[in-house]
Amino acid sequence: MQLLLGQVLHFTGDPFIQGIEAARLDEAVLIDGARIIDVGPAATLRARHPAAEVIDHGTALISAGFVDAHVHYPQTAIIASWGKRLIDWLNSYTFPEELRFSEQSYAEKIADRYLDLTLSNGTTSFCSYCTVHPESVDAIFAAASRRGSRIWAGKTCMDRNAPDGLRDTAQSAHDDSARLLSRWHGKDRLSYVITPRFTPTSTEEQLEALGSLWAAHSDCLMQTHLSEQTDEIAWVKALCPTARDYLDTYERHGLLGKGALYGHAIWLEDREKARIREVDASLIHCPTSNAFIGSGLFAMGALKSDGHRIGLATDTGGGSSFSMLRTMASAYEIGQLGHRALHPAELWWLATQGSAQALHADHLIGNIAPGMEADLIVLDLASTPAIAQATGRAEDIWQALFPTIMMGDERAIREVWLAGVRVHSRP
Ligand code: GUN
Ligand code: ZN
Numbered sequence: 001m002q003l004l005l006g007q008v009l010h011f012t013g014d015p016f017i018q019g020i021e022a023a024r025l026d027e028a029v030l031i032d033g034a035r036i037i038d039v040g041p042a043a044t045l046r047a048r049h050p051a052a053e054v055i056d057h058g059t060a061l062i063s064a065g066f067v068d069a070h071v072h073y074p075q076t077a078i079i080a081s082w083g084k085r086l087i088d089w090l091n092s093y094t095f096p097e098e099l100r101f102s103e104q105s106y107a108e109k110i111a112d113r114y115l116d117l118t119l120s121n122g123t124t125s126f127c128s129y130c131t132v133h134p135e136s137v138d139a140i141f142a143a144a145s146r147r148g149s150r151i152w153a154g155k156t157c158m159d160r161n162a163p164d165g166l167r168d169t170a171q172s173a174h175d176d177s178a179r180l181l182s183r184w185h186g187k188d189r190l191s192y193v194i195t196p197r198f199t200p201t202s203t204e205e206q207l208e209a210l211g212s213l214w215a216a217h218s219d220c221l222m223q224t225h226l227s228e229q230t231d232e233i234a235w236v237k238a239l240c241p242t243a244r245d246y247l248d249t250y251e252r253h254g255l256l257g258k259g260a261l262y263g264h265a266i267w268l269e270d271r272e273k274a275r276i277r278e279v280d281a282s283l284i285h286c287p288t289s290n291a292f293i294g295s296g297l298f299a300m301g302a303l304k305s306d307g308h309r310i311g312l313a314t315d316t317g318g319g320s321s322f323s324m325l326r327t328m329a330s331a332y333e334i335g336q337l338g339h340r341a342l343h344p345a346e347l348w349w350l351a352t353q354g355s356a357q358a359l360h361a362d363h364l365i366g367n368i369a370p371g372m373e374a375d376l377i378v379l380d381l382a383s384t385p386a387i388a389q390a391t392g393r394a395e396d397i398w399q400a401l402f403p404t405i406m407m408g409d410e411r412a413i414r415e416v417w418l419a420g421v422r423v424h425s426r427p
Contacts, residue, residue: 008027015349068118070261072094117322137184150419191221226265
């Protein structure tokens with residue numbers, strides 16, 4: 001048993017609903033093996049568990065690890081590619097890079113690199129697209145399994161409007177996905193996600209085949225992209241003239257339901273918002289990507305007020321950072337452009353418990369509470385001179401935390417714990 005002392009930030013509810021009182025600050029968290037056993041005042045926990053090894057982090061912040069609800073690990077090496085909007089960006093940078101994942105050793109190299117980069121940034125769980133190649137799925141699951149991370153991933157299915165070497169078929173997408181699902185889903189801390197890339201790259205036959213696969217495996221999540229850019233939406237309309245809207249191109253093939261994750265979801269029509277809310281599907285906000293690719297402003301305030309289930313994500317490598325701190329900063333800036341200043345408690349909740357809720361895993365990860373998995377991060381709230389001089393004036397935890405949200409990076413991440421094991425520490 002280990003007793004970690006510091007400023008322990010955890011949540012008793014959703015601060016968008018219950019207010020910032022839903023965020024609590026405690027002094028100690030006790031872990032035993034892979035689980036969190038107790039959280040509370042340091043003196044109480046010391047008295048209750050006198051045999052525990054005490055690890056004192058002083059004034060450092062202890063939080064649940066970050067949960068990144070939408071990433072493309074195969075795009076690690078093309079992050080920060082200049083000058084294109086969505087469709088040109090896919091054709092110029094993304095598809096050529098994804099072609100390289102037919103080679104198992106390349107997929108393994110990038111999977112390891114992605115996990116190293118994100119763990120050092122405090123991300124303990126993520127939900128990733130792979131490429132069309134089954135090898136890319138094996139690579140990320142094997143790498144996550146070696147480290148002990150809880151992750152979600154799936155083979156990206158595409159049978160049109162993609163280059164030779166990146167297309168499957170309706171049948172092979174179904175069969176490959178089914179085989180990978182049975183190989184990985186539920187093994188260790190791994191979950192398979194059924195993954196049609198988006199309507200422009202999947203025929204109706206493929207969407208139908210994946211809809212029936214999801215119906216047969218309804219305990220799996222299903223991820224795709226929805227209404228990211230206006231050009232994309234116009235293309236979807238041209239490809240599917242009889243669909244009521246973009247969401248309908250999924251809905252009519254069984255790809256709408258609880259457990260569906262829609263990345264971006266910027267330009268939603270009223271019917272789409274209402275249906276997504278009705279079935280309690282998840283929307284994933286990818287703020288650095290939406291700014292970087294020039295997509296638009298996600299309506300966080302209005303969608304949360306309407307009761308939508310929302311996660312936060314980097315969308316690496318359309319997103320311009322591996323860091324969920326940078327992603328929170330971008331979400332804050334996009335909120336400001338929409339006249340809704342997100343509170344630091346709301347931002348932190350989105351990056352942890354909100355994303356876990358979007359992935360239907362908030363009982364396991366994304367918070368510090370007895371029984372939950374011990375995926376923890378320890379943060380230095382004065383990790384650079386610029387941040388230290390700002391926090392020097394802080395009068396409460398939120399003023400102390402906000403400069404790290406806005407200006408922090410991997411230098412703020414002092415330690416990362418996965419399932420009760422310290423896997424990263426800064427010298
Ligand atoms: N839409 C379809 N594929 C992608 C992708 O790889 N990245 C982003 N940002 N949007 C997409
Ligand atoms: Zn994406």
